[in-house]
Amino acid sequence: MGGVPTRSIVRAGSIGGVAAIFIALVGLYTKFATLALVGEQITLGRLLIVAPGIVAGYAVTRPRIAAGERRVVSLRDGVIAGALTGLGTGIVFAAATWFADLFGVDRIREVFVSVNEELIAFLTFDKGIPGGLVILILLCIGGGVVGGFARTAPDDLRKPASVGVLAVLLFGLLQRIVPIALVELGYDADWLYRAGSGLTILGGTVVFLAAAAADIAWNRGGRQVRDRVRKTTEQAPAARLGLFMVLVAILVILPLLLGSVISETLGQVMIYVLLGLGLNIVVGYAGLLDLGYVAFFAFGAYTTGLLTGAFLNTTTGAAQPALSADLNFYVAVWIVALLAAGVGLLIGAPVLRLRGDYLAIVTLGLGEIVSVITASKWAQPLIGGPQGMRGVTKAEIFGLNPQDDPQHFYYLALAFVLLAAFVSWRLSTSRIGRAWTAMREDEQVADATGISTTKFKLLAFAMGGAIGSLGGALFAVSIGSLTPASFEIFVSITALAVVILGGIGSIPGVVVGALVLIGLPGLLREFEDYRLLIYGGALVAIMILRPQGLIPNVRRTRELEEEEVAQDAWAREEGGQAPAVAAVLPGGALGGEREDLE
């Protein structure tokens, strides 16, 4: 089979088939069957039919290392291997579909609730059993070919093509933003998008060609441009400031373009950007894995409620909390942040000596204690217990009313985010930031060089807590009423996923992570039920494939390059087949314990 062993093809093909069956059973096909991306025919559901084949084809044609030599698969071999892998995927998938039909959909549904006639009809393209299955297999083969092509084609062909496809996918998924923005700008969007649906065929082609052309142009002239930009920004701080101002200006006009529905989503994104920035200080800078971050979020939200005169929900109506004040939000929020910093110290002090996974579990426990208490009857007189509270201040300022108008809320949130981003950026490049880095990399050495680890750990907890509580305060303002259901462990895990997806320790990474994890699902309501499934899968995949995240921290990247990645990877791949990317991370990258390595 040319450069690809038969065994690998069979294996990848069957894994692809199992993955497709998994997607079917978990209900993703039926959920996304009608979400059109391009034209009427290309829906997200159909794309998911092809996806296992693509991934399997891409994986099977990876360069192999044999006898210390890196063997790249040729295009011809790659496409053939991809097709065969896709065939394997298709056969497994089609066989399972056939079996499901023979066995009886209703009997299977007693266990797997997503299996129904609709699913079978969708997978056989309404063509009945033998005919539809042939189409299914052919599509999987097509997916395999695409995957093989995407790996083995020459770079100046495959890169523009992949960029084009990704752009089409992105524009298709952003079908509820881009048309609105275009209309707001005074352009006609009808040729690009079908009303209330995905791209038109023409639109898809245009987006594909434009993105591919942009990629080619970037590869031709991009390097010079990039170098020049870097040089100017490095030489003239004014230029850097200018760039920053342009970015801020874009963020400021964004909601005006996008209408209020999307501004609402953007507001939620901003709340998670704040949480991410706070958690980034604790996890990314100081290397302390905190799984109880929801504690600060809840603290911020409830304290804001109490300080600004919110009521308790009771069965008979409203009641006054046992302890409350009636301050202006913009006064209260600083008190909240200060108190949260204090709570950070209180939580931090007893757990100072714990490291690594034990710290993670203790913080998880503390977070859960907060969740359990907020939901308990015991907390009723103070924060409403299971019924929660309502009537959090509307936070009016300069004629803006964040609670009633999502666009105004966005501006409020943006102001907080800019403040938090500025603080974290200054912290990361300061003496404190360097002390955190040193502590993260090796606590004993940091201690020995005169860094008071106690002080800096507590500082990290306090800073992280203060910023996280701001997120909670914003949340309270945005929805006006607080119930315990909003303060569960999933907040902590989502914030962690935001930080990790974006790249641990990277501020732009947090923004991108929040946009991807909160923004995209927020815009496509269909995602709602599968949000946590995707978060979980993303956490696993990132840790295995790309532990540095989407936008890695610059200093981290430098550390990575210094580790002689290639050499280590060579030695490891020789031994086993498992991709050992994570293994070549510097030991400190996630907390500084590699006792078992030496």
Next chain:
Amino acid sequence: MATVTEPRAPGSQLGLLERIPWRRIILVVLSALILLVVVVGSYKTLTLPADERYTGTTWKNFITLGLAQGAIIALIALGYTLVYGILRMINFAHGEVFMFGAYTSFFFSDAWEQSGFLNSNPWLSMALLILIAMTASMIVALLLERIAYRPLRNAPRLVPLITAIGASLFLSNTARGFFGAQSRGYGVPDVLSGSWTILGVQVNRIQVVVLITVIVSVVALSLFVSRTRTGKSMRAVAADSEIASLMGIQVDRVIVITFAIGGLLAGVAAVLFSITFESVSFTMGFRPGIAAFTAAVLGGIGSIYGAALGGVLLGLLQSVGPALILTGYGIPSSFQLKDAFTFLVLVLVLIFRPGGLLGSGEAEKV
């Protein structure tokens, strides 16, 4: 950072604030406070007016319930302890392994209940259900190890932990997609409802079954680990995996076996948990998972008897604790705070005695 240019007398760089042992002061104050709260609370509860006081029977019920629940927690805790002992990693997704076992056995139990098999052959069907759940949990545990953990074998310690959290979320939401979001009622054979009188004490029949099954499982496990060759290699890998591999032990194989055993025990626990609470749902793995981890830490992670002891203690604490300590303060529905109790115990154990009750001096590494 801050290199000191002039030599100074040792300690002189520390300010007054830093010289005070804050951490110790906080810990001492904290422990004194907790002790006070516990003693005062228990005293108040026990001296409540007679009509509000819990009766002796109630306490006895609390205790048997606690024992049975603790026994189940202990079984799950063994899975954490075994994996931690060998890989030094917290298998956060173990609760989901348990959940899948429970769900799989549910479908059989449901079908058998409708066909009447469950009540015509109660003991046989219970045994079969346990076997089914064991198989299902073992398969999930092995897949988890192969897909999520093995590629990260040599990664820094927090990487597998984050992966495990992700896997836990992924698995529980997979179950939600597969089996639906609502919880389902788990049938119990008629033979097991009601109670038996043992030594003059009325005991719930399910609780008796649970206790016996757990004792058998723990004894079997400890015999396996102490008597068989595989058990010996497990102990060797736990002691030092590098040296073990030099001695010709296949570390990968041992790791796989460890995950398999953890899965098998979780499967047993799954059926026992389901018949105790008579329902299954996709979120059922999370809280018991954390409770079991707490039990493992409480008993001293890495130690089999520690996990068993920790489980039973925690079960008792969960069922007796809120009633005993919190009722006295007039806190309404104190059982809602049962899980907060678990976490509080976890936090306190890790702060005061990270090695656990039967810990093996691992505290330094924590």
